[in-house]
Amino acid sequence: MNWLELQTAAADAIVWIAYACFIIVALRNVISLAQLLVAAWVFATRVKPGEGARDLWNRYADLAMPITVIAPAYNEELSIVQSVKALLALEYPEHEVIVVNDGSKDDTLGQLVRSFGMEETSRTQIAELQQTRIRATYRSRRYPNLLVVDKENGRKADAANAGIGFARTPLVCVIDADSIIEPDGLLRAAEPFMYDDGRLIAVGGAIRIANGCTIKGGSLQKIGISKSLVPRFQTVEYLRAFLMNRVANAHTNTLMLISGAFGLFRRSTLVEMGGYRHDTVGEDLELVVRMHRHMRDREREYRMAFVPDIVCWTEAPAALDGLDNQRKRWQQGALETLQCHRGMIFNPRYGRIGMLAMPQIVLEDIIGPPAELLGYLVLPAAALLGLLDPMMALAFFFVSVVFGCVLSLGTLALEEQQLRRTPTATDLVRIGIAAVIENFGYRQINLWYRLQGIRRFMKKDSTWAAVPRVGFGKG
Known part of the structure; x- marks a missing residue:
């Protein structure tokens, strides 16, 4: 091959890469737009305004199944007492709290x-x-529904499994010890089980950013937004994830993730499956994917639900270094799950999970991030070299950045119309501004973190990168 042929081949390769990046990013955004439209339809036709806790109590107190709340805890001495007090104060007819000191x-x-x-x-x-040894168990003299399990360190999945093993109730709620469930959260989560025909195995709820909120005594006193941009950007991300993706996926029976910060499960199903896996950093995603596989392999009818007005508040990374650790771990966990359950991808045996949901995870977590990041580099370069129509590069900017702004603002409008959790008009404007400017820098930084997560997966790096915390009300 002479020099001219080599140049021609290189130019053709650049053009093909540019078109591939454009198509992949456009496909991701089309899927997101479809999810936004489905979520809007669900809110408009199916989800009624949430009843107050007293109404729920009066209606369902005699039907409420007992629940065990399991809170794995590791080095939580500064907040554990207030967190446990909040768990004990949850408005529910009969619940036990098991704190697992990992x-x-x-x-x-x-x-x-x-x-x-x-x-x-x-x-x-x-x-x-x-998999680790239980050292001792402790019962409270003042709170008979409080049990503490002390065990050797084995990470969150192992601690959750220990709690599941000690639970005696038909339902278990697994939460993060540093998260705050709204007082009526258990009632709202358990409501779908109260009129279930036996098929329901899991319920998820919305996770919101607590940075900027007023937290006292382990309970939320006032909703607010952070003064820092990084938590504000995450507020927008969480709105998209929970009010757009989760609502749409639950409606189409393709819900693939129930957040590790809050999830309610049928205990018998978890025990039958062996609980959480210990060899992944994304145990929450892997658990739900394995639930689908477990039930479909046994040809059992089942369903999973998502209730958007269950709210669990959690502290988000306040700076980029903490975000770096978190997003690399999320990306690595997604790839570990896909590797473990690769046999489900495009497998008609698993129905819409195999044919739609699993390929979507592949698009989002394997193909999408490198393609978008590469597109930001290749398309402008190809246009400058005369290999591509400059309008193509402009179109890529539109489908990635401008379309991203539209999706975020659409989700924010949906939240304001249906749930109205943003306290003031000023705060709504601030979040709206964040929804726009996150597409200019923050989004691209996140793509880079995800590429680093892919690298960690390739290196089989199983070290746990902690996310620095500043404490509720300080970020």
Whole structure:
């Protein structure tokens, strides 16, 4: 091949790459637009304004199935007491709280023992799902529905499994110890189980950013937004994820993720599956994908639900270094799940999960991030070199950045119309501005973090990168 032929081949390759990047990004946005439209239709026709806790209590108190709330905790000495008080105060007819101290190196266990009058007791596990040793169990003298399990460190999945093994109730709620459930959250989550025909196995709820909110005594006192841009950008991301993606996917029976910060599950299904996997950093995604696989392999009818007005508040990374760790871990966990369950992809045996939901994860987590980031480089370069019509580069900018702004603003409008969780018009404008400017820098930085997550997956790096916390009300 001579030099001219080599130049021609290189130019053709650049053009093909440019077109491929454009098509992939456009396809992702078309799917997102379809999800936004489905979510809007669901809100308009199916989801009625949420009833108050008292109305729910009066209607369902006699039907409410007992629930065990499982809170894995690691080095939470600064907030564990207030968090447990909030869990004990949840408005629900019958619930037990199991705090699993996952080998904390600080005084988490001591704080629990002193603050709640804990004394060592013997509690037999119904199912031994964890891989590490249980050191002791403690029962509160003042709160008979509070149990503390002290165990060797094994990470969150192992701690959750230990709690599931000690639970005695038909439903279990797994949450992060540093998250805050609104007082009526359990009632709203359990409502779908109250009129279920036995097919419902899991319910998810919306996760919102607590940065900027006023938190006292382990409960939300006032909704606010962060003064920092990084948490504001994440507020927009979470709105898209929970009010657009989750609502649409639940409606089409393709819900693939129930957040690890809050999820309600039928305990018997979790035990039958062996609980959470220990060898992935994305245990929440893997669990739900495996639930689909487990039920379809056994040809059982089942469903999973999403209730958008269940709200769990969580602290988001306040700076880019914490966001870096979080997003790399999320990306790595998605790839580990896809590798483990690759046999489901485009497999008609798994119905719409295999033919639609799993390929969508492939598009979002394998093909999409590199294609979009490459597109920002290749299309302008190809246009400058005369290999591509400049209008093509402009069209790529439109389908990636401008279309991204439209989707974010559409989701914000949906939230304001249906749930109205943004406290003031000024805050709504601030979030709206964040929805626009996140597409100019923040979005591209996130793509880079996701590429780093792919690199971690390729290197089989299983180290746990912690996300720095500044505490509720400080970010």
